[in-house]
Amino acid sequence: MKTRRAFIKTSLAAGAALSFHGLERLFAEQTRSETSATQPSGPSAAQTLLVAVRDGERAVMLNRALAELGGIQAFVKPGQRVLIKPNIGWDVPPERGANTHPELVARLVELCFEAGAKSVSVFDNTVDEWRRAYESSGIEAAAKQRGATMVNGKDESLYRNVTVPGGVTLKETQVHRLYLDSDVVINVPVLKTHGGTRITACLKNLMGVVWDRRFFHRTDLHQCIADFLTVRKPDLNILDAYHPMVRNGPRGRSPEDCVQMRTLLVSTDPVAVDAAGAKLLNFEPDQVAHIPAAAKLGVGIADLDQLDVRRIRMS
Amino acid sequence: MGLTFFLVFTDAWERIPSQVAQTLARTQFVPSIVAHVAGAGLAIGAGFILLATLLWGRVYCSVLCPLGLYQDFIWWLRKKVRSAGRLPFMKEVRALRWSVLVVSLAGTLVSGGMALAWFDPYSLFGRISSTVFRDAVIRLSNSLAPLMAQTGLPGWYHTEPVWQWTAATVCTLILLLLVTALAVWRGRLYCNTVCPVGTLLGWLANGARWQLRLQSTRCHKCARCLEACRAQCIDLRKQKVDFSRCVLCLDCLAICPEQGFQFARVGTLFRSARGTESETIPNPGRRSFLWTFLSGLGARIVTGPSLFAEASGSKESDTADLVAAGPIASLPITPPGSKGVHHFLRHCTACGLCVTACPTRVLEPAGLQFGLIAFLRPRMNYHRSYCNFDCHRCGKVCPTGAIHALPLAEKQLTKVGEAILKLDLCVVVRQGTDCAACSEHCPTQAVTTKPYRDQLRVPELHPSLCIGCGACEYACPVRPERAITVQGFVHHGKAERRVDTPPPVRPPADFPF
Numbered sequence: 001m002k003t004r005r006a007f008i009k010t011s012l013a014a015g016a017a018l019s020f021h022g023l024e025r026l027f028a029e030q031t032r033s034e035t036s037a038t039q040p041s042g043p044s045a046a047q048t049l050l051v052a053v054r055d056g057e058r059a060v061m062l063n064r065a066l067a068e069l070g071g072i073q074a075f076v077k078p079g080q081r082v083l084i085k086p087n088i089g090w091d092v093p094p095e096r097g098a099n100t101h102p103e104l105v106a107r108l109v110e111l112c113f114e115a116g117a118k119s120v121s122v123f124d125n126t127v128d129e130w131r132r133a134y135e136s137s138g139i140e141a142a143a144k145q146r147g148a149t150m151v152n153g154k155d156e157s158l159y160r161n162v163t164v165p166g167g168v169t170l171k172e173t174q175v176h177r178l179y180l181d182s183d184v185v186i187n188v189p190v191l192k193t194h195g196g197t198r199i200t201a202c203l204k205n206l207m208g209v210v211w212d213r214r215f216f217h218r219t220d221l222h223q224c225i226a227d228f229l230t231v232r233k234p235d236l237n238i239l240d241a242y243h244p245m246v247r248n249g250p251r252g253r254s255p256e257d258c259v260q261m262r263t264l265l266v267s268t269d270p271v272a273v274d275a276a277g278a279k280l281l282n283f284e285p286d287q288v289a290h291i292p293a294a295a296k297l298g299v300g301i302a303d304l305d306q307l308d309v310r311r312i313r314m315s
Numbered sequence: 316m317g318l319t320f321f322l323v324f325t326d327a328w329e330r331i332p333s334q335v336a337q338t339l340a341r342t343q344f345v346p347s348i349v350a351h352v353a354g355a356g357l358a359i360g361a362g363f364i365l366l367a368t369l370l371w372g373r374v375y376c377s378v379l380c381p382l383g384l385y386q387d388f389i390w391w392l393r394k395k396v397r398s399a400g401r402l403p404f405m406k407e408v409r410a411l412r413w414s415v416l417v418v419s420l421a422g423t424l425v426s427g428g429m430a431l432a433w434f435d436p437y438s439l440f441g442r443i444s445s446t447v448f449r450d451a452v453i454r455l456s457n458s459l460a461p462l463m464a465q466t467g468l469p470g471w472y473h474t475e476p477v478w479q480w481t482a483a484t485v486c487t488l489i490l491l492l493l494v495t496a497l498a499v500w501r502g503r504l505y506c507n508t509v510c511p512v513g514t515l516l517g518w519l520a521n522g523a524r525w526q527l528r529l530q531s532t533r534c535h536k537c538a539r540c541l542e543a544c545r546a547q548c549i550d551l552r553k554q555k556v557d558f559s560r561c562v563l564c565l566d567c568l569a570i571c572p573e574q575g576f577q578f579a580r581v582g583t584l585f586r587s588a589r590g591t592e593s594e595t596i597p598n599p600g601r602r603s604f605l606w607t608f609l610s611g612l613g614a615r616i617v618t619g620p621s622l623f624a625e626a627s628g629s630k631e632s633d634t635a636d637l638v639a640a641g642p643i644a645s646l647p648i649t650p651p652g653s654k655g656v657h658h659f660l661r662h663c664t665a666c667g668l669c670v671t672a673c674p675t676r677v678l679e680p681a682g683l684q685f686g687l688i689a690f691l692r693p694r695m696n697y698h699r700s701y702c703n704f705d706c707h708r709c710g711k712v713c714p715t716g717a718i719h720a721l722p723l724a725e726k727q728l729t730k731v732g733e734a735i736l737k738l739d740l741c742v743v744v745r746q747g748t749d750c751a752a753c754s755e756h757c758p759t760q761a762v763t764t765k766p767y768r769d770q771l772r773v774p775e776l777h778p779s780l781c782i783g784c785g786a787c788e789y790a791c792p793v794r795p796e797r798a799i800t801v802q803g804f805v806h807h808g809k810a811e812r813r814v815d816t817p818p819p820v821r822p823p824a825d826f827p828f
Contacts, residue, residue, distance in 0.1 A: 196751020218792035
């Protein structure tokens with residue numbers, strides 16, 4: 001009885017949230033248009049930047065967002081080894097929205113090489129069979145064509161055991177050496193709903209550089225996801241919310257599980273990106289337990305009011 | 316040819332096109348016949364082999380059979396290391412040869428491909444290769460991987476070795492050691508005393524048009540030929556070749572200083588020279604065997620596969636009545652396209668081609684899960700991996716029709732088993748933390764999550780959508796007993812397809828933050 005009542009309440013609340021969504025917008029602060037985005041764009045003294053771009057193509061939005069953050073040169077210096085970590089979890093084609101879109105990865109590889117990167121590696125410890133996932137996702141072809149190296153994420157000998165300095169639950173884990181040793185780590189997840197963690201974005205995507213995911217699942221998944229950030233925070237986080245999966249996530253069944261949002265979120269703070277990403281999928285950041293958990297560890301900011309949010313519309 | 320088979324069965328990266336692997340396997344005698352009976356293909360390979368045997372003797376054993384070629388390789392190695400000396404003529408062990416053949420054939424009539432599989436040289440070689448040799452190739456390839464990465468050769472990657480210490484793998488290793496030991500000791504002994512295909516083809520070879528003969532007028536009994544012969548079929552005392560056991564290596568032709576051996580048409584050369592020889596000229600029994608075979612082939616072409624399919628289908632449904640419908644815990648799970656345990660076991664010869672071809676390596680030779688008689692038949696082990704939703708390579712390579720090549724859309728609705736959820740074991744219930752590893756992996760949304768206490772979400776099963784691919788069982792982190800497991804179906808069924816409604820979330824017209 002209790003659960004049924006609770007369920008009805010939740011559904012009502014969700015329904016209300018949905019229906020009021022439009023109304024809320026009326027009172028929301030006016031968003032910056034492309035013309036007004038030429039305001040001072042240098043990093044403001046204390047606040048972390050979160051750049052949100054919408055209504056453009058992926059590569060164009062990426063260029064625009066990076067311009068706001070000082071360009072790719074602010075992150076990739078000549079001669080550096082770069083790791084790009086997309087979500088390549090599933091053996092499904094790009095239109096299914098289960099993996100990061102290859103166009104975005106392709107543009108990112110180009111940008112890294114333009115900035116003088118010595119090498120650009122791409123990998124994921126995939127969920128489905130890795131060679132099939134690399135191929136179906138279109139990422140392997142896109143990345144290789146632009147000179148990046150696709151690395152095997154299923155080779156345990158490439159993983160190294162590390163202690164998790166700020167870990168509450170996760171004390172040590174095996175991490176892919178590219179994540180630990182690369183000069184620059186760029187985290188490029190795709191935004192999706194997730195049956196267990198509600199959403200999957202920047203923080204959840206980092207489970208793809210860990211060898212033993214089962215430990216996470218059986219030992220307080222949310223806390224482990226948050227703890228892992230204390231090993232190393234990606235230098236740049238780019239969330240592909242162009243065509244996010246809004247149900248049946250994280251694998252999905254068909255392209256109908258996705259809706260077109262044409263949005264890209266970029267920040268040095270993965271927690272901030274995830275907080276905004278949660279909002280895109282109608283969740284409050286607090287409902288996605290690893291977001292507040294990570295904020296509590298001090299590895300990022302979940303409160304969007306504390307951030308310098310740059311909202312940019314491309315059309 | 317032997318090398319080709321070796322490569323196909325040890326394909327460490329699952330790169331060899333499935334069509335190539337299947338076609339190659341169909342050149343083999345037993346798979347070709349079983350496929351014919353299963354309605355999965357015509358016995359063209361077997362037809363050619365029989366025809367060739369009636370013309371020239373055991374050509375199959377000489378150039379096609381991978382196990383024979385393996386034994387030749389061992390024999391060659393052995394002679395490199397230390398001369399084998401002269402292997403004396405060995406009397407035919409007729410009782411053993413024929414009893415293996417009779418038992419195999421009788422067993423096949425009763426239980427399908429299973430009985431044949433034990434001694435069929437192709438399947439035996441495949442089974443050994445896909446387990447032992449493939450593991451060796453993978454380890455070798457892995458040890459080269461760092462070097463290859465340094466030299467900048469792209470695409471050379473590490474892959475998990477396949478060897479596990481199980482009854483199945485240990486028995487396969489023992490089989491390999493036995494075959495190898497026999498080859499070192501006495502060359503093609505297996506082919507001439509055990510192999511049922513060798514016995515059958517040998518019987519036909521006795522009536523071949525062209526045969527190998529020793530001309531007593533030229534032979535000085537120098538016995539050089541005995542050093543060359545790997546089949547011990549040259550009887551110098553009687554100056555005769557037992558052509559039923561000759562595997563056509565033809566080394567004797569080259570080594571004989573007197574050119575005493577001749578490969579010639581029976582009935583022209585020999586009939587005039589030695590009147591007694593005419594007794595072994597092609598006899599009606601062998602001719603009629605070929606004609607029966609060819610008419611069987613013809614009947615199959617005329618009637619199409621339905622005749623055999625129906626016949627075997629009705630037998631299967633008889634046995635089905637004995638077993639209750641629904642999932643059975645102890646039942647091993649057979650791959651999609653195999654229709655169910657009965658069809659699978661009737662037609663599988665355990666050659667291991669599907670085991671090698673499976674990119675997720677969920678297929679592995681079974682131990683005693685199917686029972687002793689079906690030892691080493693492949694099964695899906697969900698503790699090791701799971702069946703990839705968008706893959707059906709096993710059906711594409713299977714040469715015997717034990718696993719039919721279903722169209723992908725049909726494969727994705729084929730229910731090989733069904734998940735059973737034990738919520739009391741689930742992490743969410745026991746520990747009060749989120750998990751959802753099972754629903755995350757499920758390709759059909761047969762496992763989803765629903766709200767539970769304290770904002771948690773707990774798995775929910777929709778059995779009608781489940782195809783039994785095992786992704787949930789593989790992913791479940793609970794040990795020792797998993798909270799979600801897949802139980803097999805005796806007969807594979809069809810899953811429902813979930814009807815999609817438009818997505819609940821409409822894209823916001825502006826930034827929601």
